[in-house]
Amino acid sequence: MEFLDGDYEYDYDYDKHNNGTNVSSEIIGQPVFTHKTTCLKDRLCVSLIVVNVLIFLLGFFGNALVIWISGFKMKKTVNTTWYLSLAVSDFVFCAFLPFSIVQMVMEEWIFGRFMCKFVPSLLFLNMFSSIFLLVIISVDRFVSVMFPVWAQNNRTIKMASFIVLLAWLLAIAMSVPSAIFREVGSHMGSTICYNNYTLHMNSHKIVAVSRFLVGFIVPFLIIIICYSIIILKLRNNRMTKNTKPFKVMTALVAAFFICWLPYHVFIVLELNNEVHDHNLLQSGLKIGASMAAANSFLNPVLYVFMGNDFKRKFKSSVLSKMENAMADEGRTISRYLSRSSSMDGRASTHI
Template identity: 25%
Template sequence: MGNHSDNHTCVTDDSFKYNLYGAVYSVVFILGLITNCASLFMFCFRIKMRNETTIFMTNLAVSDLLFVFTLPFKIFYNFNRHWPFGDTLCKISGTAFLTNIYGSMLFLTCISVDRFLAIVYPFRSRTIRTRKNSAIVCAGVWILVLSGGISASLFSTTNVNNASTTCFEGFSKRIWKTYLSKITIFIEVVGFIIPLMLNLTCASLVLRTLRKPDTLSQIGTNKEKVLKMIVVHVAVFIVCFVPYNSILFLYALVRSQAIANCSLERFARTLYPITLCVATLNCCFDPFIYYFTSESFQKSFYITSDLKSDSLCKTETALTTQVIPPAIREEMSVQAIRNGRDLMSESHF
């Protein structure tokens, strides 16, 4: 694949990305579908008390599932290097990807800010941390990410080349320079830099609060639990999104010829597919955030296991009652009473 400018010709080859995308998308589709469907089931049917954090997590799970549902089309495209599904579905697929990446970052930021308010300002934030305000914030996030994703898909996203059709690639230098580069800068600032700063700031302030045991006792939690929450949250954000967005900025510069350097272009076009695949793995990692951030989510697992144990015990009791004859059951009861009296006598001694 070549990238041409008026002053130089830089030949690059990033065809390895097709097999890489196909393999990674296949894994993300299977794991993401299972984990996010299970998480959404927990939020909708197992967790009775829906608080502010649960609302953010439910929207994050929905965002992940919307992206996961488009992956079969992307898997077919990357393994066959041909998009037969039309321009409309290509737009939807591209919009779902952008919505998931930046929607995930914004919803994770909402969770981080919510936890920060709950831990650092547990009493003063009660009027702010309401389900109504959380729903309003979620609606604002959806409007923002959908408008950004749709705006990136306004132009024709499919291109016919040598009897094969591409989807969301092969754009000319003019489109990159006049259109895509501006969109990239906007989504980088709003969808990445600001959320990154907010997440790091909230994490540092919460860590500072851990030095005050009185505050932790007021909110009814412990230091170890808060530390796990911060580590998992920040790790998912940094591992999945920082490499991708850092390379995306450089990738946009070399594709729009703002930087005309063959070495940098090869570097960007080689790392961009790799970091993009890592970014898509956030669909599989988000359930870990649900588990370590929400106590209700943790308890739902225990409740489910307890219900299974109770049902098993009831089944065994019913079977035992049916099999043992009444006379033997009566004798066993008398023997149990005698044994109980013997144990009480031993305890007195």
């Protein structure tokens, strides 16, 4: 996952040894070095290639299956709107993953300047759209539990589609810096796609910190607050004995946290690269980026296995299991909203 492996390798070395000059200046004249790939001789590199190929295969076909079922086989609901959008985000990510795999194998960028800017932007679009959608789903659960009457009357597919559109627009805006700062240049005899932050002071730090805050810290604080309040609200409610409405969402949030945390940690460490070991940062960024990519294939797996009891439904089809995983939440939330509305109605009658 070279697109998400940070800027240490492509910025720090150049700025230190070339005094901040644009790396593409090496294209002029004959290259001093002849590029030879060493990836296939490196155990870590080979392992990451195998992992990313598996992520591509599982994520591409798994998310395509989710899109097919939630988009064409299931009745359109608020819940299927959330999960369909999340699957589309992961599908796009996986569809462009081969570009990164080719770069890892060749240790060189061969797809030109436009794709150098376009492909990394799509990968960051996946990161932001995924976390924004998880926040939306968490807030949706919060509103359904805390304000059931309002949710019963206003929780519509049209509103859900509008909110999803806003989330995608915000994710696109947060992905723009990747397109702005990405450039193609030559280094050590090879063509590379790198982040050129040398023309804008503190731009590297601003981009890294903003991604960490907007794409990780703030969303998780919102998610944690929403779920904490929901748990407190429902701790004495019969619904707490039925964990179906929260199993899928909890698993999705946990998977996102585990997959993306190492990447963000090493990106922050990279800002002070002079005090950290070069090899540790390089390895950490590559492993962290691959873990982040794994999140895109985990989502459809969770849809399948987090529905009704897997052992009890082992003989049922994969399609049925996936449909149950997404439909269970809608049915249970609807029942809860109906009960809450009835209780509120009776209470108002007594008053």
